[in-house]
Amino acid sequence: MSPDHAVPAAVGRRRRIALTGGIASGKSTVGRLLAGHGAMLVDYDGLSHEVVEPGTEGLRLVAETFGSEVVAEDGGLDRAALAGLVFADPSGRARLEGIIHPLVLAEADRREASAPPQQVVVHDVPLLIEADLVGGFDVVIVTDIDPDEQVRRAMERDGMSEDQARSRLSAQATREQRLAVADIVIDTSGPLSALPGVVDGLWERLQEVSWS
Numbered sequence: 001m002s003p004d005h006a007v008p009a010a011v012g013r014r015r016r017i018a019l020t021g022g023i024a025s026g027k028s029t030v031g032r033l034l035a036g037h038g039a040m041l042v043d044y045d046g047l048s049h050e051v052v053e054p055g056t057e058g059l060r061l062v063a064e065t066f067g068s069e070v071v072a073e074d075g076g077l078d079r080a081a082l083a084g085l086v087f088a089d090p091s092g093r094a095r096l097e098g099i100i101h102p103l104v105l106a107e108a109d110r111r112e113a114s115a116p117p118q119q120v121v122v123h124d125v126p127l128l129i130e131a132d133l134v135g136g137f138d139v140v141i142v143t144d145i146d147p148d149e150q151v152r153r154a155m156e157r158d159g160m161s162e163d164q165a166r167s168r169l170s171a172q173a174t175r176e177q178r179l180a181v182a183d184i185v186i187d188t189s190g191p192l193s194a195l196p197g198v199v200d201g202l203w204e205r206l207q208e209v210s211w212s
């Protein structure tokens with residue numbers, strides 16, 4: 001955790017925390033550990049998959065926009081085919097985001113609305129900066145590692161080629177842009193085994209926030 005970033009006094013009823021970071025920077029791992037402490041976790045990547053499941057309006061709109069080549073034989077979304085299109089083409093990516101983001105944001109609101117008033121709600125939002133969502137949260141947590149290590153981890157976790165990993169990275173905000181909006185920075189460059197202890201400290205720090 002960076003000592004340079006003070007946690008601000010928070011506003012609002014529920015304790016709304018944004019957890020962001022670039023691809024394979026460790027967001028989901030930190031999010032799961034926070035959920036283990038009692039936070040409600042709203043996983044935007046997970047929601048972005050749910051809103052295009054077979055039979056959804058989301059999948060219908062994506063197929064209408066990008067054509068049958070992005071629909072797999074089983075009727076589900078061919079995610080690899082769609083990734084190949086949109087990460088090579090910013091205008092295609094903007095069209096996809098125009099379909100997916102409103103659906104994800106509406107569902108995220110619904111999930112949060114089911115939480116009790118004092119609940120800490122952690123929104124795992126990969127594109128917090130890109131989608132201009134920073135202002136809606138009490139605290140912004142950023143998972144941070146060197147971009148070359150992100151590429152290595154994405155390749156190992158997802159079986160991506162280096163080109164594929166780098167094209168996702170270049171579709172995202174820069175490390176500097178993220179650090180500029182962070183209230184709390186979690187350095188995930190260490191071993192995975194060190195992260196539970198780091199998140200224990202993070203949880204304690206969140207208890208000290210003066211929520212109003």
Ligand SMILES: CC(C)(COP(=O)(O)OP(=O)(O)OC[C@H]1O[C@@H](n2cnc3c(N)ncnc32)[C@H](O)[C@@H]1O)[C@@H](O)C(=O)NCCC(=O)NCCS
Pocket residue numbers: 022023024044045048079080082083086093096097100101104126127168171172
């Ligand atoms: C193109 C798609 C089908 C590729 O699917 P795939 O299973 O390979 O990736 P998945 O959705 O699991 O995302 C993995 C990671 O890729 C990165 N990523 C995803 N979408 C984007 C995007 N539009 N811009 C930049 N990075 C992105 C994020 O770091 C994310 O954590 C998918 O990423 C997608 O639908 N993207 C648009 C929706 C979106 O913006 N999702 C981000 C969270 S709301």
Ligand SMILES: Nc1ncnc2c1ncn2[C@@H]1O[C@H](COP(=O)(O)OP(=O)(O)OP(=O)(O)O)[C@@H](O)[C@H]1O
Pocket residue numbers: 021022023024025026027028029030045126143153154157188189190191192193195
């Ligand atoms: N110290 C560490 N902290 C977090 N993750 C680590 C660490 N060391 C290795 N990893 C690995 O890095 C990979 C990426 O982690 P994770 O899935 O949490 O990232 P993410 O930011 O949620 O990724 P994405 O946005 O692409 O879904 C995982 O395979 C994880 O096990």
